Amino acid sequence: MFLTRLRTSFKGTSINEPKYKEISSKFNDFVDIFKDIYFKNGEKLKTILTDNQYNNLKERFNASYKIYTMRDRFTRNENYWYFMPGN
8 A cells, every 4th residue: 555655646756666666665654754854864765766766756745745843842942843744
């Protein structure tokens, strides 16, 4: 199911079938992809994709999800990241 969602979500990003399969084997879900892109600067994805494919995927991801930050009201130090399906 995750593999099918990858194909649908990133269609037109020049990612081919073997790379979709590799992504689906290295990531459990879109949250893992999100963490890799935003917390690890695409560390795992960049080992799978070309620079152009990575940039296309990240652009599509940004267009598909809205990213919000909220400061913890108790500690005032820690940021929490949320993503929600975009319009």
